Amino acid sequence: LADTTYKRFCISLLDRxxxxxxxxxxxHKMEGTDLKEIMKVIPLSYVLHSYFMLHEIFGRAVAETEKRTGRPSSVVTILDLKGLNMAEFLNPLSSPVQLARLVVKVWSEYFSDNMCKLLVINPPGIISLMFKVFFVYLSTNRLAFLHDTADLMKYLEPQAIPVEYGGTWRDDSGYAKPPEGCTRPLLPVTSADYRGSDDVWSDFGILKPPASKSYSIKSHNSCEIVRKCTQASRLIWSFTISGDVEFEIVRREAGKEIQAWPKITLTSLKLPEYGSVTVTPGEYVLRFHNPSTTWFPVKVCGAADFKLE
Structure with a gap:
């Protein structure tokens, strides 16, 4: 899941x-990133889960440094908005805006544990205003907009700033191209990469997908899709949703619930939300909760089934 997502973005390693x-x-550089095209090949949940994995990577690096030095540690992220397609963010209902909104939600709720600063460089004027709205959830002391890359020196020592931005950091491991930029080139999306609504089923040899069911979830209400398996299997799901929901999968056993898939807030964009996870025999619940306070219900249409491993 992470590799499928990370290869579509221009990011550095977290070299300890x-x-x-x-x-x-x-x-993290945005130049060349076509968010609308990316959403045609991976569902939003893949991106969100990949950020949770990145949060875990940050946490391990911080813990290792603190154990070794006995001093507090943290992470600074440099977000380069150079080349960002401004037109993608003019429509507040567009896929890129919805993606950015939910990614920032993840940042604000989780990354504050181990990310002390987000340095936004090369922000176009209109986008800087737009991103300030997105980042309203981040405390002001954790966020800085820099219009000159030379200002990175106010926050970081030269050895931790890429050569491209005026520092001395090079990545000569073979990962970055060019080494002076410290990031890997992203893998562009082509029409051959586009995913269809039934592809997740055919990926696992299911030629006839199970019938979908529709649900209407009112504010602060939930709905569940319950499935039971008797053998070790792979649980596969696919659904579309009309607004934000909190989605999770749990295994019910002896009156208790065990997390099988972590809870995240998401919505479906260009693709249905889909995924799979290996499971042991038992009863599994795909739960959708509408967290909104509006009068409008969220529509969910989806299916889930097992494939023997």
Whole structure:
């Protein structure tokens, strides 16, 4: 899941040897990133789960440094908005805006544990205003908009700033191209990569997908799709939703619930939300909760089934 997502973005490694004092540095560049096209090949949940995995990577790096030095550690992220397609963000209902909104929600709720600063560089004027709205959930002392890359020196030591931005950090591991930029080139999306609504089923040899059912979920209400399996299997799901829902999968056993798939807030964009997870015999619940306070219900249409491993 993570590799499927990360290869579509221009990001650095979190090299634990690259630090400014006790602070690690991660770089994410938006140039060349076509969010609308990316949403045609991976569902939104893949992106959100990949950020949770990145949060885990940050946490391990911070814990290792703190154990070794006995001092507090953290991570600074450099987010480069150069080349960002502004037109994609003019419609508040567009896929890129919805993606950015939910990614920032993940950042604000989880990354504050181990990310002390988000340095936004090269922000176009209109987008800087738009992103300030997105980042309203981040405390102001954790966010800085820099219109000159030279200002990175105010926050980081030269060895933790890529050569491209005026520092001395090079990635000569073979990962980054060019080494001076410290990031890997993204894999562009082609029409051959586009996914269809039934592809998740055919991926696992299911030529006739199970029938979908529709649900209408009122504010602060939930609905469940319950499935039971008697053998070790793979649970596969696919659904579309008309608005934000909290989605999770749990295994019910002896009156208790065990997490089988972590809860995240998501919505469906260009593709249905789909996925799979290996499971042991038991009863599994796909739960959808509408967290909104509006009068409008969220529509969910989906299916789930098992495939023997």
């Amino acid at each position: 040897s690259i630090r400014s004092g006790d602070v690690h540095v991660f770089v």
